Amino acid sequence: MLSATGWGVLAGGAVLTPVGYALGYGEAAALGVTCVLAVAVAVLWTLPAPVLGAERQITPSRVGRGDPAEGRLTLTNTGGRTRRGLRAVDRCGERDITVDVPPLRPGTAHELRYALPTARRGRVPVGPLRLERTDPLGLARRMRPYGGSDTLLVRPRVCPLPVLPSGQAHHVEGPASDTADDGSLTFHALREYVLGDDLRRVHWRSTARTGTLMVRQMVDVSLPHTTLVLDTRRRAYASEDDFELAVDCAASVAYAAARSHFPVHLVSEAGPVLHTDGSGNDGEALLDGLAVVERSDLRSVTAAFDGLENHRGGGALVVVTGTGDTRGLSAVDRVRRRFDRVTMLRVGAEAAAMRDVSGPASDVPQLHVASLDELLAGWRWEAVR
Structure with a gap:
């Protein structure tokens, strides 16, 4: 064309x-x-279509917001003529990334590297790749698609936080413990027997069905657990950057608990987001789930607390909201007595100016956060309070 x-x-x-x-x-x-x-x-x-092989690789496929990620494109000339005047055009989200391709002799391969945008969270579709051949004067061009699409998952940024004490003892074996007191255990999963397992936990019905000795793996429910309320309302934040910072703060709190193998329950006014029991690779699952959280148009955050009225009691409640509209945040008073500890994070660029201003649920400890560095400093102080 x-x-x-x-x-x-x-x-x-x-x-x-x-x-x-x-x-x-x-x-x-x-x-x-x-x-x-x-x-x-x-x-x-x-007019002649180039005979090329193209292979794309995204490294890494999961990355924190703002961290570097790159596409690696390997082009191989499988034809019998040297190819010149080629450009690789890769679609990344809503923008095109164009890279010039050097002359390719028959049978040779060349690797191209280009940076991928990671400024915003979410699933970023990469591709399909197009190879564009143009004449020296730029009067005509021919495009040909190669391969399919890949996905770059941009997750929230996290900072290392200590686990907020919630009045319960930390079990040294973590939540999936076979040595905790029986009164604090609930069934978690079945697994194959290993030498040293208590024979009283053998599940004979599954053993007979599978032909393999199976035992019950139990979860220590006495462990400190964290309930996290993330306010995703548009009106709660002055800008999109403030909302992204709020998600980063929520991710940091949740990841700190999951990294220590403690249960995490994450909700918003739009409904439950994710629940982990402290086993497996929960930290990665939390970051993946928060990578796709979007802002809502709801007027009040009250619905986020409705499901917490039947909370079994104990643990820490952390509320993450912005510096804007506070409608519905007073509902924290209805559920705060069911938790050992309650903390509210007011996140946004204007947080510094609000430190001397009383907000909703003023008797609830509040941290005003304008950056992840401020979250780290304030959270450490809150953890030893």
């Missing part, structure tokens, strides 16, 4: 040629013919 320049040259040639002949201007007619011939040569130049 012709580029914008190519269409302009063709139109100029189509006008100059007949006008020059009609008015007796040989130079104008010659220029018009040259323009038409240049477009014809450009089309013939780009």
Whole structure:
């Protein structure tokens, strides 16, 4: 297909040629013919389809917001001619990333690397890849898609936080413990027997069905657990950057608990987000879940606390909200007595100016956070309070 320049040259040639002949201007007619011939040569130049192999790799496939990620594209010339004038165009989200390809001799391969945008959370589709061949004058080009699409998952940024004490003892074995007191254990899963397991926990029905000795794995429910309320309302935040910082704060709190293998329950006014029991790779699952959290248009955050009225009691409650609209935040008073500890994070660029201003549920400890560095400093103080 012709580029914008190519269409302009063709139109100029189509006008100059007949006008020059009609008015007796040989130079104008010659220029018009040259323009038409240049477009014809450009089309013939780009007509042959390149015979190439293309393979893309995203490294890493999961990355924190703002951290570097790159695409690695390996092009192999599987044809019998040297290919020149190629450009690789890779679609990344809503923008195109264009990389020039050096001449490829037959049978040779070349790796291209290019940075991928990671400024915003979410699933960023990468691809499909297009190879663009243009003539030296840029009059014509030919595009051909290669391969499919990949996904780059941009997750929240986290800072290392201590676990907020909640009045319960930390079990040294973590939540999936086979040595905790029986009164604090609930069934978690079945697994194969290993030498040293208590034979009283053998599940004989599953053993007979599978032919493999299976035992019950129990969860220590006496462990400190964290309930996290994330306010996702648009009106609660002055800007999108403030909301992104709030998600980063929520991710940091949740990841600190999950990293210590403690249960985490994450909710918003739009409903439950994620629940982990402290086993497995819960920290990664929390970051993946928070990577796709979006802002809501609800007016009040009250609904986030409705499901907490039946909370079994104990643990820490952390409320993450912005510096804007506070409608519904007073509902924390209804549920605060069911938790050992309650903390509210007021997140946003204006947080520093609000430190001396009473907010909703003023008797609940509040941390005003304008950056992750301030969260780290304030959270450490709160943890030893």
